[in-house]
Amino acid sequence: MMKPLVVAALLVAASIPGFAGPASSVPGETLMKGFPPAEELRVNRDNLMLPPYNGWAFQHIRELQPTREVYRGAGETTALESAPVNLADRSYVVGGQRKITLDEWLEEAATDAFVVLHKGKVVYERYLNGQQEHTQHQMFSATKSFVGTLMLMLIDEGKVDPSRTMQSYVPELKGSAFADATVQQVLDMTTSISFSEEYTNPQADIWAYGYVFGLSDVADQDRKFNSIYDYLPTLGKTEKFKHGDAFHYATPNTDALAWVLSRVSGQSLSELIATRFLQPLGAQRDAYIWLDRSGTEMAGGGLNITARDAARFGQMILQKGRYNGHQVIPATVARRIMTPGNPETFSRFYPGEPWYENVGHSYHDMWWSFQNDHQAVAAMGVHGQFIYIDPAAEMVVVKQSSHAEAEGESNEVDGPMIWQAIAERLLAR
């Protein structure tokens, strides 16, 4: 059984001013309806992270922020065959005791899209809350796994040496926490960066990061940066541990990594995802990425993609990098992604962030490893974004959501338990 990824300190969200819970009187399906929409139905940069507004926002990021297209090319879409299995008809145990059907749970967990592939075929697919098959949904930190995969490819091609320091690729990082971290430490999020990512705390560093990407004001004038390239060099070290000693999840690691990617390849993140993934995969739609105030992609969490194209990406990893007649990523890279990390190393957690203790997961190369029997791995993002790959069951699950909580049991704990149960069921067919 899955142990909690996050401890429920997160449940205090509703008590923090400006981070209050949903304006429950506003039904999500009325948001932004009308010409003009009534005042209380308007989604904007100030409320886009908050329920119920996030339910509209995460399907419409480009209507709120500058974005860059990730071009799928002019090629054919790779067909996704359908082989329906009625997964809705049985109950699952969530929250330790409560029985609930899959469809009830999907609604409760604020799901916008849910796609299950088994042996590459669509066995179950649902769209809720206004999302459609062609809607590109905000993936938050699931974006990181795309970035990590790209870096593994450049390493495989000999273009990046993972043991070299970050400043050796990006001299602008000199003097920052990243300077003497190796590329591999950044990939594994074991840098000693001083950065807090408590989404429920408005003073947390993650909101200064948010400012760079056009989210609403931060109080502190000297934490306002217009470009991620200006912001990253200002991040300092913590004295609590050294590079490589502990897992410490900090989103700017991925943006620093993307800086190396672009400096080395001469391509933007959007070009890399387009040419390395979407085009060979035969994606059905363009994706797009949220930009900072100066036009740089949010590598730490800005990808917007359809559920089906996210599933194609997961299926490609599952198939050892092969998809649609292309070796999209080298088999060695796919194997590495699918190899569990060392949970002991992982559990040398960052002191003072207890929720990473004994979580039964590990993290490496910007991917989560579930230390379960099936050795599943996942790309995961706040508010319930998942690309979950179960090699034992030959299953890929994509869940795109707009949960009220950034992190919480409903998605992070119950979700993978249910997918494990679905996997068992598919294996037993």
Next chain:
Amino acid sequence: MMKPLVVAALLVAASIPGFAGPASSVPGETLMKGFPPAEELRVNRDNLMLPPYNGWAFQHIRELQPTREVYRGAGETTALESAPVNLADRSYVVGGQRKITLDEWLEEAATDAFVVLHKGKVVYERYLNGQQEHTQHQMFSATKSFVGTLMLMLIDEGKVDPSRTMQSYVPELKGSAFADATVQQVLDMTTSISFSEEYTNPQADIWAYGYVFGLSDVADQDRKFNSIYDYLPTLGKTEKFKHGDAFHYATPNTDALAWVLSRVSGQSLSELIATRFLQPLGAQRDAYIWLDRSGTEMAGGGLNITARDAARFGQMILQKGRYNGHQVIPATVARRIMTPGNPETFSRFYPGEPWYENVGHSYHDMWWSFQNDHQAVAAMGVHGQFIYIDPAAEMVVVKQSSHAEAEGESNEVDGPMIWQAIAERLLAR
């Protein structure tokens, strides 16, 4: 021969502070290149309308502003057959005397894309300045002709009565200049709205309009509005003439018209363009529309579309509304668009705006009529955007540009002269 559409008061642009000419030391192809781009290579909301930055910006509006997708649907792209004619090998006379080849002129006129269809086939096609076949380019006021066409369709369907007042459809317009204007007067831009659209004058009303759409600050605090729906009702009348008496080109007319479109249809402009045009046309790409600070589409000038899809739209008009096996718009609507207006009525120009005097054009239903032998009509936008339809030669010309001047002889005068010459050549084949 074409007479000037605009008089050269526009050439004073370079002398107005903040509206200076190009930073000529910056080569356009280096803009936004680098990680990060050098300071002087950055395109942002403050410089996007100015050369050389506009050369990048007009191909990348969504990277600078919030935008809404115009979905092409999941259907097949309608093929555009190729039947090349070498139009580059002869010279044209521009500026009254100077001889120049087509390709030289295209570069000089800051062309980004140029497509000529003859009898529905592509006879000439060029992409410059980084634009590609799949690039959606900002169309500015050529957008208005899409909006006008939609209104003519709703009128044809009996959903809108063109003789009714604007306030009878949109009560919020009561008290504004639009209140007692008829829908038809708005379609024809004969409302007595007090609005100045001199792009070279930073005090002109067009820049307060620009503020609503996220362009840089206007000095006057009480001219700052966050929504076009808040802005339109504040526009008052001029005492210089009455509704219906004179042509007076004013962009907010189109936004007021789009308000009626959405109020009556229950659909946003992006949904209407998607379902009424792009989907039945079999467009090759999604388009998108620039949004105001509250998420409303810029009907007056926010459409971004590929040159080929703009050509498909023009070809559909030329074919009396039929395209790709669909009667996309009623033949009566297409015929009306192709019917020249009354140049005499048109030349009762708005006093104090001499450049509309004796221009040899007319304007009705948000389309320009060229009063030439071929009875060509066009959708036109500042900085050199054109969808030019020549029924006599069965020719459609699309030009997308990023000219340094919003309006000027190079595009507005020389362009149609050259297309007329191309038309003669195609007719003579």
